[in-house]
Amino acid sequence: MYAYHNNVDGEFDIGIIGGGASGIFSSIVAKDEKNLSVAIFESEDRILKKVLKTGNGKCNLTNKDLCLSNFQGNPILLKTVLSKCSQGLTLDIFKNLGIRVVFDENGKCFPASYQASSVVDSLRFGALKRGVKFYTETEIVKIEKKDDKFLLRADNRYNFLCSKVIFSTGGLAGLKKKEENFFRVLKDLGITINKPFPALVQLRLLESEPFKSMKGCKWECGVILNIDGNNTLVENGEILFTNYGISGNAILNISREAVKNLNENKKVKILIDLLPEMTDVEIKDELTFRIKKFGDYDLEFLFNGWINKRIGVIFLKSLGFNMNDKINILKEKDVKKIIDNIHSFAFTVTNHNGFLNAQVMAGGVSVEELDFETLQHKRIKDLYFAGEIVDVDGKSGGYNLQWAWSSGYVSALSAVKSF
Ligand SMILES: Cc1cc2nc3c(=O)[nH]c(=O)nc-3n(C[C@H](O)[C@H](O)[C@H](O)COP(=O)(O)OP(=O)(O)OC[C@H]3O[C@@H](n4cnc5c(N)ncnc54)[C@H](O)[C@@H]3O)c2cc1C
Structure with a gap:
């Protein structure tokens, strides 16, 4: 008073x-x-x-x-x-x-x-x-x-x-x-x-999801905002994984909608399109080439020089692949699985970093x-x-x-x- x-x-x-x-x-x-x-x-x-x-x-x-x-x-x-x-x-x-x-x-x-x-x-x-x-x-x-x-x-x-x-x-x-x-x-x-x-705020992700293993990794990609199972917004730009979740320009630009929907108790996910510029056919061709050329290399080499290496490895692990296997274990169904998921590497948004x-x-x-x-x-x-x-x-x-x-x-x- x-x-x-x-x-x-x-x-x-x-x-x-x-x-x-x-x-x-x-x-x-x-x-x-x-x-x-x-x-x-x-x-x-x-x-x-x-x-x-x-x-x-x-x-x-x-x-x-x-x-x-x-x-x-x-x-x-x-x-x-x-x-x-x-x-x-x-x-x-x-x-x-x-x-x-x-x-x-x-x-x-x-x-x-x-x-x-x-x-x-x-x-x-x-x-x-x-x-x-x-x-x-x-x-x-x-x-x-x-x-x-x-x-x-x-x-x-x-x-x-x-x-x-x-x-x-x-x-x-x-x-x-x-x-x-x-x-x-x-x-x-x-x-x-x-x-x-x-x-324009950073987003916090579900603790049990593997974002922390990619802490510090930046990637130019597509980000799709998914609300209650429906894709609502797409933004291209940089993302940055952090120890609490995710930041970067593309994330800041979808954060308004994400926060608004979190406030309405909706289920908010972000789907990361790791290769927005490539068609499925182009990705399949590149994977086929790599399987042939580097078949006896460890699987963690699959995206080397193509996608940020750590992000590529965590993405493969999230699909259940074992990094100790060789690239040539990948069969047609595995290639399909990779292609089906590479445009929608999914994370659950639990919160945001607040006004501060x-x-x-x-x-x-x-x-x-x-x-x-x-x-x-x-x-x-x-x-x-x-x-x-x-x-x-x-x-x-x-x-x-x-x-x-x-x-x-x-x-x-x-x-x-x-x-
Ligand atoms: C870290 C950061 C980076 C940003 N970068 C960009 C950018 O690069 N480009 C861009 O377009 N936008 C950017 N923004 C957003 C941009 O800074 C704001 O949108 C803009 O400053 C808003 O201008 P304003 O005059 O409305 O408010 P402000 O610039 O915030 O000014 C309001 C002023 O009012 C004062 N005040 C508040 N209440 C009272 C009161 N009761 N009595 C007296 N004084 C009071 C405050 O102390 C403050 O100085 C950024 C914001 C942040 C936080």
Whole structure:
């Protein structure tokens, strides 16, 4: 419980709650549009802490392919917001902040320095030079309507009066915070929160399955998500076996659906297609060649130089083969068994690594309550939303930051235009 007082410690045209990607971006956009007074309230001791960690310290800030299928959320909202602040406009704004960009072969966009810290510095100096006021270690714990303004109450007992508020507190991903505390400010305002859950998160596998023997093995493959016996999603990319289960880009991208279905108590399996690029005929030809050529070698040599060796061995063992046998024991029925299973090496998903290890939060502020053109709350005038707090999330590849930039832009411009 906080003991509130009624002094006002600062008054601003626009108050931005959360000094992360969307909040700082929106402060810059707002200042460039009109010279209003803008303040950022940030609970941490520094702004943009999460951005520093993005893309393994390189900051994958957007993607060449912004096709809506890379996002989860209301498609009309996504289309509206992404068309108002496209990737081109985003990169122009970054160019003016001193960030040149490069794209990798998968369309991922990074600062040319490959340093997330350069994005942080550009945003931080960009906001400071424009006269944005920062209040760090200032967690907003209550929002009250005072006449036609908002009174923001902070945990350090400061109060701020703001004509417009942009709510950009991000999500629970990467945090230890309790859900009820994180959303209290919004719930007190009667705002609907769609049940949050971690996305882009590592998956835990059934302990009795042989994933631990492949710990540290990486493989480019296909991953099929199987829910209650039905294949529902396919993703190609890297997997990485770990001592708790499985990670890697392909796994992160199917994790949202996996977690959602685990939460609904469904049976979740992942089927690994070890050779997604090869047809059954091609695999049969290669196996036949190997049986002929290396018949007197131990069976563990079968996939040598073809599939990651340890993964190949564990796969064969899972089919009941004995590694002390020679390759030439394989008969036609064995070749068929290998081919029948090589596209669906199955593992049971039991859990996930939670919000603390997730890259993004699914769920959040219900978009039904927002005006798509302005990101203003339909019932609470002058309150805008941006970033991960909104019930929108994206795949791994720069989509979550693009949503943060685009929604930050739209909310800032809408807030400024109403002055
Ligand atoms: C390890 C990791 C790597 C990632 N890599 C990528 C990547 O390469 N590309 C990509 O697109 N996405 C990536 N993401 C996701 C991306 O970082 C987020 O989606 C994005 O930062 C969301 O922006 P935001 O402004 O909504 O929230 P944030 O950037 O999280 O900022 C929210 C800010 O609000 C503050 N805050 C919260 N509550 C309050 C309060 N009540 N009062 C005051 N301040 C408050 C928080 O301290 C925080 O600083 C990654 C995430 C993680 C965890």
